[in-house]
Amino acid sequence: MRKIGILGLGAIGSVMSRALVAHPENEIFYYTRTPKSKIKIQFQNKKIEIPIDSKKERSEELDWLLICLKEYHFETAKEQLVQLIGVYTKVVVIRNGIELKAPITPFTTDENILECMIDCPTQPIEDNYYLQYRKPILKVEKSKLAKRFRALFTKNDVQIIEVQDYKTENWKKLIESSALGSILCLTGRTCSVFENPEVIDLYKDLLREGIEVAKSNGAIIEGNFESEMLDKIATYSKTKGSSMLSDRLTGNIIEVNAKNGAIEKVASQNKIATPINDTICKLLRQINQN
Ligand SMILES: NC(=O)c1ccc[n+]([C@@H]2O[C@H](COP(=O)([O-])OP(=O)(O)OC[C@H]3O[C@@H](n4cnc5c(N)ncnc54)[C@H](OP(=O)(O)O)[C@@H]3O)[C@@H](O)[C@H]2O)c1
The missing domain is CATH 1.10.1040.10 (N-(1-d-carboxylethyl)-l-norvaline Dehydrogenase; domain 2)
Known part of the structure; x- marks a missing residue:
């Protein structure tokens, strides 16, 4: 099993969690700020609830950490980054903006970090649900790490585009x-x-x-x-x-x-x-x- 951590369970963290739990080889660990017991997503007129245990302990370091925070959250998340990023942990930073590696380089080497743009409009609606408008399109730089990232998903849950530049x-x-x-x-x-x-x-x-x-x-x-x-x-x-x-x-x-x-x-x-x-x-x- 691959141990995958998700830091930040807002709109994008919820969408990514839903895609990752679909793969039988993924074991997911959730790291939230506000306690949560369920991920709730409405997609294509279906309401989906995924129960989560955000206190689940792990004995070994994470294989992957997906960071789904907003830019202004990083400053106060440093302590968690120290705890969650091990020597071999691959870190995927999913957010808007440029130079996404910069806040992570103090915690790991450059080749362990994958910057990721996401196109997936998702917004909070009533009853703590997120309304996801379409399947996520993720853009990453073509690399060995991108190939390994792609393997975390079942075929149809996300579209991953590897770009040269x-x-x-x-x-x-x-x-x-x-x-x-x-x-x-x-x-x-x-x-x-x-x-x-x-x-x-x-x-x-x-x-x-x-x-x-x-x-x-x-x-x-x-x-x-x-x-x-x-x-x-x-x-x-x-x-x-x-x-x-x-x-x-x-x-x-x-x-x-x-x-x-x-x-x-x-x-x-x-x-x-x-x-x-x-x-x-x-x-x-x-x-x-x-
Ligand atoms: N939503 C979209 O449609 C969309 C589309 C494309 C790109 N993006 C980009 O994706 C990134 C994430 O956006 P989002 O919409 O998912 O934001 P969001 O809904 O605000 O989610 C961010 C989550 O991070 C949590 N958080 C903050 N600090 C934390 C910490 N130290 N430890 C654990 N959790 C922490 C917040 O917790 P609380 O619940 O306590 O606030 C919140 O649940 C942004 O750069 C955004 O621009 C978003």
Whole structure:
């Protein structure tokens, strides 16, 4: 049996747990902050409950640890990371943002860490259920570790895409999600806001700033990326939202440092001027203070 720990049993931790328990060779250990006795997911109109024992002891070190925390949770999770990451434990960091290895490198070697982007909209609904909208799509860098990660799942529970240039993919997702997410979050509107050409111009400016910063960090962004992004917003339903908008509306902390703040940080390191993104970061942080 493979001993797999899941740190953080919110929306994504619950979705990943559900996929992992399906494989008969996985033994799962759950590490929560708020005590939980069940994972509750609604998927394709079915309600699924998985009983969990978050106090289960283990005698040996974990083979894998999946970290499903938000960016702002890492600072207070250091003690757990020390306890949960053994010499041979493979660590998968599943979250938004870039440079996902950085908070983990104090605890293990670089080759034991797999960065993972996830596309799987999931939100809390009534009675402590999470509504999972679709099958998770996970993107990881093509590697031996990625191959071993894939083997943890039964065939149909998740889609794993191994990419050659993870950095570029990661940046593209960051540029798109931070530009769109911050505009929806700050206006308090869904994608209907893009009916206004001035808002499209703002989106373009944010994309352009993001592209410059990404290139300065070594990402290879093709010339047609901006027009692809503009074509994409034209196809979105007017009611489409974003996680940043949902966080604002539900009063949760917005993951600024995993979105526009991540661009701001690299821009400052590489001395790239990003005045619009900088202003947006200030406004988002102000919302978080409220
Ligand atoms: N949800 C989505 O649709 C979605 C989609 C794509 C990407 N993502 C990304 O995936 C990442 C995780 O997001 P999420 O939506 O799953 O967040 P979430 O629902 O807030 O889950 C995070 C969980 O971590 C727990 N936690 C915090 N500190 C902890 C600690 N020290 N020890 C153990 N547990 C701890 C929290 O516990 P409490 O219950 O005590 O707060 C919470 O249950 C984020 O980067 C997010 O942006 C999310």
